[in-house]
Amino acid sequence: xxxxxxxxxxxxxxxxxxxxxxxxxxxxxxxxxxxxxxxxxxxxxxxxxxxxxxxxxxxxxxxxxxxxxxxxxxxxxxxxxxxxxxxxxxxxxxxxxxxxxxxxxxxxxxxxxxxxxxxxxxxxxxxxxxxxxxxxxxxxxxxxxxxxxxxxxxxxxxxxxxxxxxxxxxxxxxxxxxxxxxxxxxxxxxxxxxxxxxxxxxxxxxxxxxxxxxxxxxxxxxxxxxxxxxxxxxxxxxxxxxxxxxxxxxxxxxxxxxxxxxxxxxxxxxxxxxxxxxxxxxxxxxxxxxxxxxxxxxxxxxxxxxxxxxxxxxxxx
Amino acid sequence: xxxxxxxxxxxxxxxxxxxxxxxxxxxxxxxxxxxxxxxxxxxxxxxxxxxxxxxxxxxxxxxxxxxxxxxxxxxxxxxxxxxxxxxxxxxxxxxxxxxxxxxxxxxxxxxxxxxxxxxxxxxxxxxxxxxxxxxxxxxxxxxxxxxxxxxxxxxxxxxxxxxxxxxxxxxxxxxxxxxxxxxxxxxxxxxxxxxxxxxxxxxxxxxxxxxxxxxxxxxxxxxxxxxxxxxxxxxxxxxxxxxxxxxxxxxxxxxxxxxxxxxxxxxxxxxxxxxxxxxxxxxxxxxxxxxxxxxxxxxxxxxxxxxxxxxxxxxxxxxxxxxxxxxxxxxxxxxxxxxxxxxxxxxxxxxxxxxxxxxxxxxxxxxxxxxxxxxxxxxxxxxxxxxxxxxxxxxxxxxxxxxxxxxxxxxxxxxxxxxxxxxxxxxxxxxxxxxxxxxxxxxxxxxxxxxxxxxxxxxxxxxxxxxxxxxxxxxxxxxxxxxxxxxxxxxxxxxxxxxxxxxxxxxxxxxxxxxxxxxxxx
Numbered sequence: 001x002x003x004x005x006x007x008x009x010x011x012x013x014x015x016x017x018x019x020x021x022x023x024x025x026x027x028x029x030x031x032x033x034x035x036x037x038x039x040x041x042x043x044x045x046x047x048x049x050x051x052x053x054x055x056x057x058x059x060x061x062x063x064x065x066x067x068x069x070x071x072x073x074x075x076x077x078x079x080x081x082x083x084x085x086x087x088x089x090x091x092x093x094x095x096x097x098x099x100x101x102x103x104x105x106x107x108x109x110x111x112x113x114x115x116x117x118x119x120x121x122x123x124x125x126x127x128x129x130x131x132x133x134x135x136x137x138x139x140x141x142x143x144x145x146x147x148x149x150x151x152x153x154x155x156x157x158x159x160x161x162x163x164x165x166x167x168x169x170x171x172x173x174x175x176x177x178x179x180x181x182x183x184x185x186x187x188x189x190x191x192x193x194x195x196x197x198x199x200x201x202x203x204x205x206x207x208x209x210x211x212x213x214x215x216x217x218x219x220x221x222x223x224x225x226x227x228x229x230x231x232x233x234x235x236x237x238x239x240x241x242x243x244x245x246x247x248x249x250x251x252x253x254x255x256x257x258x259x260x261x262x263x264x265x266x267x268x269x270x271x272x273x274x275x276x277x278x279x280x281x282x283x284x285x286x287x288x289x290x291x292x293x294x295x296x297x298x299x300x301x302x303x304x305x306x307x308x309x310x311x312x313x314x315x316x317x
Numbered sequence: 318x319x320x321x322x323x324x325x326x327x328x329x330x331x332x333x334x335x336x337x338x339x340x341x342x343x344x345x346x347x348x349x350x351x352x353x354x355x356x357x358x359x360x361x362x363x364x365x366x367x368x369x370x371x372x373x374x375x376x377x378x379x380x381x382x383x384x385x386x387x388x389x390x391x392x393x394x395x396x397x398x399x400x401x402x403x404x405x406x407x408x409x410x411x412x413x414x415x416x417x418x419x420x421x422x423x424x425x426x427x428x429x430x431x432x433x434x435x436x437x438x439x440x441x442x443x444x445x446x447x448x449x450x451x452x453x454x455x456x457x458x459x460x461x462x463x464x465x466x467x468x469x470x471x472x473x474x475x476x477x478x479x480x481x482x483x484x485x486x487x488x489x490x491x492x493x494x495x496x497x498x499x500x501x502x503x504x505x506x507x508x509x510x511x512x513x514x515x516x517x518x519x520x521x522x523x524x525x526x527x528x529x530x531x532x533x534x535x536x537x538x539x540x541x542x543x544x545x546x547x548x549x550x551x552x553x554x555x556x557x558x559x560x561x562x563x564x565x566x567x568x569x570x571x572x573x574x575x576x577x578x579x580x581x582x583x584x585x586x587x588x589x590x591x592x593x594x595x596x597x598x599x600x601x602x603x604x605x606x607x608x609x610x611x612x613x614x615x616x617x618x619x620x621x622x623x624x625x626x627x628x629x630x631x632x633x634x635x636x637x638x639x640x641x642x643x644x645x646x647x648x649x650x651x652x653x654x655x656x657x658x659x660x661x662x663x664x665x666x667x668x669x670x671x672x673x674x675x676x677x678x679x680x681x682x683x684x685x686x687x688x689x690x691x692x693x694x695x696x697x698x699x700x701x702x703x704x705x706x707x708x709x710x711x712x713x714x715x716x717x718x719x720x721x722x723x724x725x726x727x728x729x730x731x732x733x734x735x736x737x738x739x740x741x742x743x744x745x746x747x748x749x750x751x752x753x754x755x756x757x758x759x760x761x762x763x764x765x766x767x768x769x770x771x772x773x774x775x776x777x778x779x780x781x782x783x784x785x786x787x788x789x790x791x792x793x794x795x796x797x798x799x800x801x802x803x804x805x806x807x808x809x810x811x812x813x814x815x816x817x818x819x820x821x822x823x824x825x826x827x828x829x830x831x832x833x834x835x836x837x838x839x
Contacts, residue, residue, distance in 0.1 A: 064670065064707065071712035073705060074839045075673050076613040076665035083556065083607055098801075102838045105524070108607060110552035138802060163409075181406075237711075237800065239761055265708040267761070 039085040043289040044152040047298040051187040052166045065290020074099040082107035092121025093149035125164040141235030154219035210259040229255045281312040473517045476832035480510040486822035496589025508533040561602040566659045568679040570699040582824045586770040587750030593629025614664035623657040623683035632686040642779035643732040645686035657683035675701045688730020697723040713758045720753040748774035764796045781816040788814040
C-alpha cells in the first residue's frame with residue numbers, strides 16, 4: 001500500500017522533471033534557432049545579406065525584383081515584418097523615400113530608428129554618381145540630391161556593400177562575428193573571380209554607345225566602360241514625349257548607338273520604336289536580383305546581364 | 318582648439334599633454350587656420366597610424382615565422398595565415414577610415430572655404446573656388462523634405478497642397494447636393510482646399526504633424542481650419558503607439574484621409590451623412606496596438622470630445638439649425654460617458670504576390686444633442702483590395718477596389734415643437750449607407766475610376782427629411798497625373814434623390830503640391 005501510495009508522487013515528480021527538461025530543451029532550441037531577422041528593401045541587399053549572414057539570418061525582402069523600386073506599395077504586411085526585424089538594410093539614397101518612411105513610422109520598432117545599429121543605409125559605403133552640383137528643383141524631374149541611387153548595379157560595389165552588412169551583423173551579434181567575416185571573405189573571393197570574368201567578357205565592347213530608359217544603368221555602364229548617350233525619359237521620372245523622342249533618334253544615330261537598355265518593367269512600345277529607328281539592339285536587362293528567372297542571386301544577376309549584352313553585341317557585329 | 322594630436326594619431330590624454338607633445342601643440346596654436354589644419358593632421362596621422370600598424374603587423378608575422386622555424390611547419394602556416402588575415406582586416410579597416418575621412422574632407426571643403434573672414438589662408442590647399450550658391454551646398458530634396466536649415470539638419474518638413482475645381486450642375490441647390498465640406502458647391506470655380514502641412518521629429522520620443530486648411534466658401538469668405546495637429550509616439554514598448562491632439566477619428570478608410578488623396582472630386586454620400594461634411598475629427602487621444610499575429614493587424618481605441626461641429630452625428634450644434642427636426646441641446650463634457658469612443662480593428666493579408674487586401678471594422682459611440690440622455694452608435698466595415706502588376710512601372714498598371722458600409726442608430730429625443738416646427742416624439746432613427754469604387758491605372762499616369770453611392774434611412778416621424786431620405790449617385794472619373802505632384806481630374810455625377818429628383822454634374826479638378834510629399838500610406 002505504502003509503495004503504491006508512493007508511486008503516484010514519484011510519477012508526478014518524474015513527470016515534472018520530464019516536463020521541465022522538455023521546456024528547458026525547447027527553450028534552448030528556440031534560443032539556438034533564433035536567427036537574426038534581417039529585412040532588406042531591395043532583393044539585391046537581401047541577396048548580399050544572405051551571402052554574409054548564411055544560416056544565422058532570416059532575410060525578408062520588401063520590393064520584388066520585377067518591380068519599379070521607386071514605386072513599391074507600402075503594404076500593411078510590411079509593417080509587421082519591420083516590427084519584428086533586428087536589422088533593416090536600405091539604400092538610403094532616397095530610392096525608397098516614397099514608401100519606406102510610413103512603414104517605419106507604423107512599425108514601432110526602436111531597433112530600426114535612424115540612428116540605431118539596426119538601421120543600415122548602404123549608400124554611405126559607396127561613392128554615388130550624378131551628385132547634383134548646382135541648384136535643383138522639381139522642374140528637373142525626379143533628381144535625387146544625394147546622387148544616383150541605383151548603385152546596386154555596379155558589381156564592384158558588391159564587396160563594400162557586403163562588408164557593410166557584415167559589419168552591421170557583427171555589431172548586432174558579436175558572438176558570430178567570425179562566421180560573418182568568413183562568409184564575407186568567401187563571397188568576396190567568388191565576386192573577385194566573377195568580376196575578372198565579366199570584365200574579360202565585356203572588354204571587347206568598351207566604348208559602345210547606349211541609350212537607357214531611366215538612369216538605372218549608369219553604375220553598370222561606368223564599370224564596363226559603356227557610354228551613355230541619352231535616356232528615353234526626357235528627365236528622370238518623366239515619361240517620354242513624341243517631340244523629345246524625335247529629337248533623340250537623330251542624336252543617337254549620329255553618335256552610333258548600338259544598344260537600347262530597358263528594365264523588365266518598362267513599357268516596350270517606345271523603346272522598340274527607338275531601337276528600330278536608331279538601328280540598335282533592344283535589350284531587356286534586369287536591374288534587380290529576381291528581375292529575371294535566371295537572375296536569382298547576386299552573382300547570377302550580373303552573369304545574366306553580361307551574357308545578354310555580349311550576346312546582343314556579338315550578333316550585331 | 319586646445320586639442321592636441323599625438324604622433325600616432327590618437328588624441329592625447331590630458332596627462333600626456335605635458336610630457337612630449339608640447340612643441341607640436343605650440344606650433345599648432347600659432348597658425349590661424351587651426352580647424353582645417355587639425356583636420357588634415359588628424360587625417361594624415363590616421364594614415365600614419367594605419368600604415369605603421371600594418372607595418373608592425375607584418376613585422377610581427379615575419380618574426381613569428383623566424384622564431385618557430387624549427388618547429389611544426391603546419392603551425393607556422395596556420396599562424397602565418399592568421400597574421401595575414403589580421404593584416405588584411407586591419408588594412409581594410411584603415412582603408413575604410415581613410416575613404417570616410419576623404420569623403421568628410423570633401424564635404425567640408427566648401428564650408429571651410431566659406432568663412433574666410435580673418436584667415437590669411439596660407440599653406441592649406443583649399444583652392445578658393447567660386448563661392449557656390451547656397452542651394453549647391455545644401456540642396457533641398459525634390460522628393461523629400463524641404464530643409465528649413467540647410468545641410469543635414471531637418472527640423473521641419475513643409476508642404477502646400479492646392480485643390481481647385483470648376484464645373485456645373487443641373488441642381489438648383491448645389492450646396493445641398495454635395496455633402497462634403499471641400500466639395501465643389503457652386504457652378505463655376507471653387508477653391509476646394511488649400512492645405513499647409515508641417516511635420517517632423519519632435520525629439521527622440523515623438524513626431525508631430527499639423528494640417529492647417531484654408532478654404533474660400535461660395536460667399537468669397539476665406540475660412541481657416543486647424544484640421545489636424547497631433548503628436549505620435551515613435552517607439553513605445555509592447556507594440557503600442559499613442560497619438561494625441563486634434564485629429565481625424567480613425568473610423569473606416571476614408572475618414573482619416575485628406576481630400577487631395579481621394580480618387581474622386583467629392584466626399585462619398587455615406588461619409589457626408591454619418592460623419593459630417595468635414596469628417597469626424599475632434600480633440601482627443603488614441604492608443605493603438607500592433608497585434609503580434611503573423612499577418613498585419615492593429616487594434617485602435619480613440620477617445621475624443623463629442624461636441625462641436627465636426628462631431629456631426631453626436632453633439633454638434635449644427636450651426637443652430639434643426640437636426641432631424643430637433644434643436645441641439647447645449648452641453649459640455651460632464652463625465653466619461655459624454656465622450657466619443659472610436660474603436661477599430663484592421664487587418665491585412667496578401668493572397669498572392671500581386672494582391673493585397675486590407676479590411677477593418679470600426680465603431681463610433683457617443684451621446685447626441687437631441688436630448689439629455691440620447692446616444693448615437695455608428696458601425697462601419699471597410700474593405701480595400703489592390704492588384705498591382707508584377708512588372709509595374711511607376712506603380713502602373715493597377716486595380717483597386719474600395720468599399721465602405723455604415724449603419725447608424727440615432728436615439729432622437731422628444732421635441733415639443735414650436736411656432737414653425739412640428740412636435741416630434743422620442744424615437745430611434747436607423748440609417749445605413751454604402752459606397753463602392755473601382756480604379757484602374759491603365760497606363761503610367763492615367764487612372765479610370767467608377768464609384769456608386771447609396772444611402773437610406775428607415776421612415777421616422779419627420780417626413781420628408783432630406784438628411785435621411787434615400788438617394789444614390791453614380792460617378793465615373795478620369796484622372797491624369799503628370800507627376801506625383803500634380804493631377805487633373807474630370808468627373809461626372811448622376812444624382813438621384815428621393816425628394817430632389819435627378820441631377821447631372823460635371824467637375825474638373827486640378828491639384829498641385831509644393832514641398833515635402835508625404836509618402837503614400839497603403
